[in-house]
Amino acid sequence: MARHTVLGKGPVGRALAAHLADAGHEVHVLSRTGPRTGTPARTTTAAGGSVEHHRVDGTDGEALTRHARGSVALYNCVNPAYHRWVTDWPPVADALLTAAERTGAVLVTAGNLYVYGAGNQHMHEDDPLATRETKGRVRARMWHDALARHEAGALRATEVRGSDYLGPGAEAHAHAGPRMLAPxxxxxxxxxIGAADQPHTWTYLPDFAAALAAAARTPDAWGRPWHAPSPEPLTFRALVTRFAQAAGVPVPRIAPVPLAAVRALGVVQPMMRELAAVGYQFTAPFVADDAASRRVLGLEPTGWDDVVATTLDAHRSTQRAAAA
Incomplete structure (x- = not known):
């Protein structure tokens, strides 16, 4: 058993903590709110692993250092609101670099594909980070800073970039989460958003978690980014059709929201403005090549049949619990 520290308890952080604990590891989850109300701060698994929640300010390098000491890896699974990335990300990224440098824990960042920018329809990890969009530029700067420290020998760092995620634990804002499944x-x-007929890479949350854990324990993975192994790309329409067929319901009507309408809403809603800025991901092919990560991390993505079945089961269970 090894100790791992995860900063952030959103969908990716929760999936990662569960993956590590199920493998028998001791996991410390740090967040600004700590354990959820009414739930224990520490839980254990049948495999002998554990998840323990702590209330910590993610911008406090000293606090992150204290909690990460003794950990083999420190994972960045934070995800500020879109319209706050410019202000909220830099202090968190700096604090994580400080903690990784002081503790020797491998810094593993849960990244995304925004860094490549519009026009790159088949992305590879060695493509230039050419985005002109604000959120992508924030994430590109974070990776450049971590890589510079890695290359200087101050710490060990890697990054796993996932596409739009789906699966158990996906929250309301996810394109293939409840906002798709409920209707x-x-x-x-x-x-x-934007369109329904362009090929798109979708990342299954448990596969994302497995890739983050594998990158942490694989020395050959350090010092460069990786794309999370993901099943074959599907258009949004094909994705909806798969879910409808598996659920035994008619394929629903699909009516994309034009980006012009999203931009108009963005005049008064900052989140919609930021969503429109990355709308290109759905109006053109948006495919991530994961051949390198499959080879180096030794992972294969979950097949679509299992992804759909497990996601439907989890969604229905959540709905039943909410109704009860």
């Missing part, structure tokens, strides 16, 4: 199962209209 699909209710016989309503599904309204994706």
């Amino acid at each position: 699909l199962l209710a016989g309503g209209t599904v309204r994706p």
Whole structure:
């Protein structure tokens, strides 16, 4: 058993903590709110692993250092609100670099594909980080800073970049989360952003977690980024069709929300403005090549049949619990 420290308890952080604990590891999850109300701060698994929650300011390098000491890896699974990336990310990224340098823990960042920018329709890890979009530039700067410290020998760092995620634990804002599944199962209209007929890479949350854990324990993975192994790309329409068929319901009407409408809403809603800025990901092919990560990390993505079945089961269980 090894000790791991995860900063952030959103969908990726929770999936990663569960993956590590199920493998028998001791996991410390740091967040600004700590354990959820009414739940124990520490839980254990049948495999002998544990997850322990702590309330910590993610911008406090000293606090992160104290909690990460003794850990083999420190994972960055934070995800500020889109419209706050410019202000909220830099102090967190700096604090994580400080903690990784002082503790010797491998810094593993859960990244995304925004760094490549519009026009790159088939992305590889060695492509230039050519984005002109604000959020992508923030994430590109974070990676450049971590890589510079890695190359200087001050710490060990790697990054796993996932695409739009789906699966158990996906929250309301996820394109293939409840905002898709709820109307699909209710016989309503599904309204994706931008378009529904462009090939798109989707990353299954448990696969993302497995890739982060593998990158932490694989020395050959350090010092460069990786794309999370993901099943074959699907258009949004094909994705909806798979879920409808698996659920035994009619394929719903799909009515994309034009980017012009999203931009108009962005005049008064900052989150919609930031969503429109990355709308290119759905109006053109958006495919991530994961051949290198499959080879080096030794992982294969979960097949679509299992992804769909498990995601549907989890969504239905959540709905039943909410109704009860």
